[in-house]
Amino acid sequence: MAKNCNFIEKLRELGLRPTKQRVKMCELLFNREKTFHFTINDLVKMISEEMNEKISLATVYNTVHAFEKKGYLKEISINSDKSYFDTNTSVHHHFYDEDTNELIDCDENDIDPVNIKKSITGKKINSVEVLVKVASDNQNQKKFN
Amino acid sequence: MAKNCNFIEKLRELGLRPTKQRVKMCELLFNREKTFHFTINDLVKMISEEMNEKISLATVYNTVHAFEKKGYLKEISINSDKSYFDTNTSVHHHFYDEDTNELIDCDENDIDPVNIKKSITGKKINSVEVLVKVASDNQNQKKFN
DNA sequence: CAACAGTTTAGAATTATTATAATGTAGATT
DNA sequence: AATCTACATTATAATAATTCTAAACTGTTG
Structure with a gap:
């Protein structure tokens, strides 16, 4: 995705409504120089640290899977007890x-x-x-x- | 492990008591020509199909992990929702x-x-x-x- | 701005796995 | 062979990760 902050258009192009939760998650995940790995847990922590409002856990799961389905995130299985996602697809x-x-x-x-x-x-x-x-x-x- | 059925000695060598549950699981897992892959669920089904007595789920987990720790089974992560074990270590x-x-x-x-x-x-x-x-x-x- | 379809949400449900505590048992000791 | 003891098994409870549900909410279209 782009380096700038116009994720609203990007989301619309993907057929995903640019809700504030999704835009916020885009910023956290894609608005950076380097790709990185995270677990759902990591992401929930990042969100709660950076926002005053919270995003429901179900929404985090939904959104991550939506991004994955659209090809913007990739799941990585290393060991069975942790599920990582990768912004490098x-x-x-x-x-x-x-x-x-x-x-x-x-x-x-x-x-x-x-x-x-x-x-x-x-x-x-x-x-x-x-x-x-x-x-x-x-x-x-x-x-x- | 060996192709014959003397898993009792094998288990003793490993420092594992040859209980009937463990011997049965050895027979199911290691008494075959080819190595194979299974989930805990698969194994529980195999056991219930081949035995009149049941082995408790906790015992299946314990025993699989004991075999893994001893190096006779290997865990494989392919996708996060299923945890496979492999008799090919x-x-x-x-x-x-x-x-x-x-x-x-x-x-x-x-x-x-x-x-x-x-x-x-x-x-x-x-x-x-x-x-x-x-x-x-x-x-x-x-x-x- | 009204209507609708898609989205979020809290909490319940589900699934996989681990912990617990009572009971059972293999192997050593007598 | 009876007894002892540490290790195993068991059913069940607990935990953790994820998905489901149904009600409330919100972008978007007209």
Whole structure:
């Protein structure tokens, strides 16, 4: 989406009524330089910190799913207990830091194209994504028990 | 685990008491030629179909997590609403059929090694896994509405 | 500005998972 | 073999995440 604040038009173009809740969420999610990852919980916190009025939890869910359906958010599954969304909707790879639970985007140059030699008849490939799990390198550390 | 039925010894080796519930679950999960994927729900159904006695849901969760902790099961996150477990605990890649929600293992030859050019200081790579999402190739199909 | 369809809302319902506390049991001790 | 004890199982309650519901609200169209 655009860098400026005219999300009202954007929403209308998508066939979504530009309610104040949706516009506010657009500002929080898309009015920034870099893409980022968040959980519904994160977003609810961000909203309550930045607004005097609250947005109902159901609306946050509805709106996030509406944005997802329109292709402006993407869901990422790393571990089953947390559901992340990503404002970077392109097909891209991730590093996942198992110590901090932090998810880090890769850009195109970080990982060479993946060569897939298998194919499934009647099916086309929609996406190819790599998940690299990292953790702190404690091999020299000793344990007492 | 072994192909024969002596899971009692196996469990003891792991420091897990070979209760009848655990032995039954071992038989269902590991007494087969091929590895496979399942949800807790799948497993509960399998158990109730194959046993006259029931295993409590809490026990199924406990036991699956015990097996996971010991490294005999692996959790897989594909989409946030379903948590899959895999009896194939090696690092390996998957195809995911978005039409049928089916998860298909790749073997080593299906995908060339992934070349990662980025590194994160102080962190070591624990795993690299590729997820290939496929869906039926309907590009020639026409819709009525 | 009236009417309507789409939206928001609080709270109930649902689903998946974990915690609890009483009961049961495998394996060691006698 | 009876008993003991720590670990397991169980039904149920509790929690957490998400979806549903139905009433109230609000953009948009005419």
